[in-house]
C-alpha cells in the first residue's frame with residue numbers, strides 16, 4: 130500500500146516512510162491509496178475471534194511491505210494490552226471506555242502502536258531518533274508511556290508550566306531514561322511554535338534525526354480503527370449503532386469513519402465538539418474560516434482548525450452534502466458539558482469526564498431527534514485526569530486508579546526553561 134500527500138505535491142511513499150516522516154514534505158497529510166474492504170465485518174463470525182487477530186487483519190493491508198507479518202502481529206498484541214469495555218447505561222445509551230491504558234486516555238492506542246513501529250523501522254538506523262512533541266496534556270503522557278524504554282528512540286516533551294493537571298504532569302515527568310520533560314514558562318502555543326521551528330533548524334537536524342509524534346502520523350491514526358472493531362464485537366443490539374465521538378483534531382472520528390468505509394456496520398457517526406466548532410458550522414453550510422482557539426472544560430478538544438478533517442473530506446470526495454448526510458455534528462457549551470456530567474451521575478450512575486460528557490450530550494441530542502435508534506459515546510479519558518472540573522460539577526471525586534496513586538511516589542525528572550527558541554536550542558545543542 131502506498132500513501133499519497135493530500136497536498137498533491139510530494140511523491141507517494143510506503144507506510145514505513147509515512148510513519149518516519151509524519152507529514153509529507155509538501156506539508157500535506159498522508160492518505161492511503163485505497164481503503165481496504167473487509168467484507169467479513171458484515172457477518173457475525175468475526176465477533177468470536179480475538180481482537181488481536183481482527184486488529185492484524187485490519188492493519189495488514191496498510192503495513193504490508195513495511196512491517197513483516199510477525200512484527201505486525203507483535204505490535205498489535207502489545208498495542209491491545211488493555212480492555213475497551215462497552216457498558217450499558219440505558220437500553221439506548223452505551224459507553225465505550227477507552228481509558229484503561231497506561232495513561233488513562235485513548236491516545237495510548239495510537240502512541241503504543243506508533244512507538245513500536247518506529248522502534249522497528251529505526252532498528253538499523255545509524256542515528257538515534259528523537260521524537261519532539263509539544264503537549265497541552267494528554268498527548269505528551271501517551272507518547273512518553275508509549276516510548277519509555279524503547280531502544281534507539283529519545284523523546285523530548287515540551288509542556289506549558291501550570292497549564293496541565295497534576296496527574297497529567299506526573300505522567301510526563303516520572304519516566305526519566307529516554308524521556309525528557311521540558312517545562313516551559315509559557316503557553317501551549319509557545320511550545321508548539323518552538324517544536325515547529327526546531328524541525329526547520331539546520332543545526333538541530335544535523336545533530337538529531339527529528340520526528341514528530343502528533344496525531345496526523347499514519348502510525349498513530351490508523352490503529353485507532355481497532356477499538357471501533359472491539360465496540361462492534363461487543364454490540365449485541367438488533368440495530369446498527371450511532372457512535373458519538375468527542376472531537377478536537379478529528380483523528381479519532383476519522384479512524385472510525387475509515388473503518389465504516391471498510392465495512393464496519395455503523396448507522397451514523399456524530400461529531401461532538403465543544404465551543405471550537407468550525408466543523409459543525411461548516412457541515413451546516415458556513416465557510417471553513419480561521420478562528421482563534423477557545424479555552425473550554427474539555428481542553429484536549431480545544432483545536433481551532435482540526436488537521437484531520439481534510440482526511441474525512443477526502444473520503445467523501447470533498448462533497449460537503451454527501452458528508453453531512455453521513456455525519457451529524459453538535460457544538461456543546463461548557464454549561465451543557467457540566468449539566469451532562471450531573472445528569473450522567475444522578476440519572477445514569479456514571480461519572481463522565483468533560484470530553485465524554487460532550488459526546489454524551491451530542492448523542493442524547495441525536496437520539497431525541499431520531500427516535501428508534503441506539504448508540505454509544507466514546508469516553509476518551511478517565512475522569513481522574515480532570516479532578517477539578519469533575520469535583521466542581523458533581524461534588525464527588527472519581528475513584529483513583531492504582532496507576533495514578535503510584536505516580537505520587539515516583540521522583541520527577543524535569544528541566545525548567547524559558548519559553549523562547551534560543552534557550553531550547555542551547556539546551557539541545559549543549
Ligand SMILES: *Cc1c(COP(=O)(O)O)cnc(C)c1O
Pocket residue numbers: 234235236267268344375376377378379380381382429430484509510
Ligand atoms: C485528544 C483527545 C480528544 C480529541 O481527539 P481527536 O482525535 O484529536 O479528535 C478527545 N478526548 C480526549 C480525552 C483527548 O485526549
